[in-house]
Amino acid sequence: DTAVSQTPKYLVTQMGNDKSIKCEQNLGHDTMYWYKQDSKKFLKIMFSYNNKELIINETVPNRFSPKSPDKAHLNLHINSLELGDSAVYFCASSQGGHNEQFFGPGTRLTVL
Amino acid sequence: KQEVTQIPAALSVPEGENLVLNCSFTDSAIYNLQWFRQDPGKGLTSLLLIQSSQREQTSGRLNASLDKSSGRSTLYIAASQPGDSATYLCAVRSWGGGYQKVTFGIGTKLQVIP
Numbered sequence: 001d002t003a004v005s006q007t008p009k010y011l012v013t014q015m016g017n018d019k020s021i022k023c024e025q026n027l028g029h030d031t032m033y034w035y036k037q038d039s040k041k042f043l044k045i046m047f048s049y050n051n052k053e054l055i056i057n058e059t060v061p062n063r064f065s066p067k068s069p070d071k072a073h074l075n076l077h078i079n080s081l082e083l084g085d086s087a088v089y090f091c092a093s094s095q096g097g098h099n100e101q102f103f104g105p106g107t108r109l110t111v112l
Numbered sequence: 113k114q115e116v117t118q119i120p121a122a123l124s125v126p127e128g129e130n131l132v133l134n135c136s137f138t139d140s141a142i143y144n145l146q147w148f149r150q151d152p153g154k155g156l157t158s159l160l161l162i163q164s165s166q167r168e169q170t171s172g173r174l175n176a177s178l179d180k181s182s183g184r185s186t187l188y189i190a191a192s193q194p195g196d197s198a199t200y201l202c203a204v205r206s207w208g209g210g211y212q213k214v215t216f217g218i219g220t221k222l223q224v225i226p
Contacts (some may be wrong), residue, residue, distance in 0.1 A: 040218075041199070043203075055211060056214065090155060092156075097212055098143045098144055098163070099161070100161040101158065103148075106155050
């Protein structure tokens with residue numbers, strides 16, 4: 001059983017386009033996260049939602065907007081894609097904001 | 113601002129050796145520290161989570177310790193195996209700017225040679 005799943009696994013798109021990455025967890029967790037891992041493999045948190053409430057909000061361009069329709073889903077919508085947005089995006093979840101995080105397999109976004 | 117450093121950046125050891133990976137952080141007011149491994153092209157796999165009130169956690173051949181006052185954590189791997197080859201990351205959860213923060217180190221790339 002897949003605990004944290006992301007779709008798509010790969011996403012190749014042109015600059016200026018708008019795209020979404022979906023994340024779902026079946027662990028019954030109430031907290032979900034989005035991370036960006038750049039070409040140097042540095043992992044940086046972007047957002048976190050607990051019960052659909054934003055609890056972590058790092059400095060990211062407002063072109064990035066997380067959307068949480070329910071506790072099991074946290075989608076990432078990106079407007080006006082730029083070359084620098086190319087990276088691997090990871091979704092994660094945990095039960096509560098202070099507990100062990102479980103990661104999805106990642107979505108490799110390439111902006112041409 | 114929380115900063116997390118991992119030393120060494122890369123490590124190569126023969127199979128069977130015991131080894132220690134280091135993680136240091138600048139702000140000791142943390143909630144917890146979590147160790148992960150990441151295989152090439154894959155997501156992160158959680159290894160151990162240490163809450164701020166704990167000193168160590170153990171899972172199989174892995175033991176992680178936490179010294180909040182000195183801003184350090186170590187991950188001890190006993191009797192290393194080729195399957196342990198991966199990048200090991202530590203992540204610190206803390207508070208700052210009105211929100212929780214999760215700060216990762218850059219990782220230690222481990223190669224265990226058969």
